[in-house]
Amino acid sequence: MRMSRDSKYLDYIAVAVSILVIVVCLLPMLNLLARSLSDSEYLVRGEVGLWPKGLNFEAYRLVLEDTKYTWAFVWTVIITAAGTMLSLFMTAICAYPLTYDHLKGRSVIMSLILFTMYFNAGTIPMYLLLKDIRLLNHPLVLIVPYCLSVFNIILMRNYFYTIPTSLRESAEMDGANPVRILVSIYLPLSLPIIATLALFYAVGRWNTYSDALMFMNKREFYPISLLLYFLIQSVSEVETYSLEGNIPLGLSESLKAAAVMFATVPILLVYPWLQRYFIQGVTLGSIKE
Known part of the structure; x- marks a missing residue:
């Protein structure tokens, strides 16, 4: 009792x-x-708290009628979807071979991967590298760089460890090659960790603006988060980034809030679809059997 x-x-x-x-x-x-x-x-007058006063949809009308915001929203959806798919693919093909105990040099490879988790060259060497391979100001510069996370590789590898090796051995006896085993056995049994990492990668892609700020000069390829960055900067100077000329301070603040809501709500709606996989994926992926 x-x-x-x-x-x-x-x-x-x-x-x-x-x-x-x-x-x-x-x-x-x-x-x-x-x-x-x-x-x-x-x-x-600073009278707005948790409930709107003087209901007004003017800010949302300005955002939706501004093609910069609508195209940036569509472009952000594209780079988020493409970047997430590429990241999941790269994570899977990097994590899967590390589950083979007989892989030669596995410990060395894992040590090198972990080394990059704590040490990196920095922004300037990355800029020079992207310049040499002609990715600067190219749409792919927002998708290809930073498509792989060492932490997520470790999560997926540890989740793969929870899958019985007897399944893999049975498939090998039936003549299945490693690629077939990955596609037919490991990936279908790894939906929780795949959904979890998809959420991590998608949120990171959606919210990032530093890559576009440093590596992209073409405004038609700016993601929505970078436009919000410029908008907040310009509102502090009592003018908007999307419209020519100045507008009243109150409407500037309302426009800033509407643009943030416009960019935030879509990615928030993704989480409920992946919630049932989230806890299981993180828990099993963080513990090696």
Whole structure:
């Protein structure tokens, strides 16, 4: 009875902490939504909290009518989808061979991979490399570089370890080659870790702007996050990046909030579809059997 009572109290504490975390995470989003839907005069006076005042959709109209934002949104979807698929492919083909105990030099290869996790050449050598291979200002510069994460390789490799080796040995006895085993056995049994890493890669691709800022000068290939970066910079100077001329300060703040909501909500909607795989993928992928 005492253990049951203590357990119940711990459950109450866990629920209370979870509710507190949810509220802390939701409050900024609610304030941002309220600011994007509020009339400019209330924003100027600083009267907008968690509920919009003077309901106004002008900021969303400006964002949706501006082709810079709509094309940047479409382009960001493209590079996110292409980059995520490429990253998952590269992660799988790097992690899978490391599960073979008889792979010659496996420990050396793994050590070199881990070395790159802690040490890298930096931005300037990367810039010079991309310049030499003629990727600067090319759309692929937003997809190919940084398509592989050492941490995600380790997660996928450890998840592959949880798959019984007897399945692989049976397939080898039936004449299946390593590629066939990967495609027919390992990948279908690894949906949790694939979905988890897809979420990691997609969120990273969607939110990144530093790559485009450093390696891309063509504005038609700017992702939505970089446009938001310029928008926030220009709003601080009381003018917008997407429209010529100046607009009132209140509408500038509302436009900034609407643009952030426009870019944030789509990637937030991806998480519920992958939630059921998330915990299982991270848990099993972080522990070697």
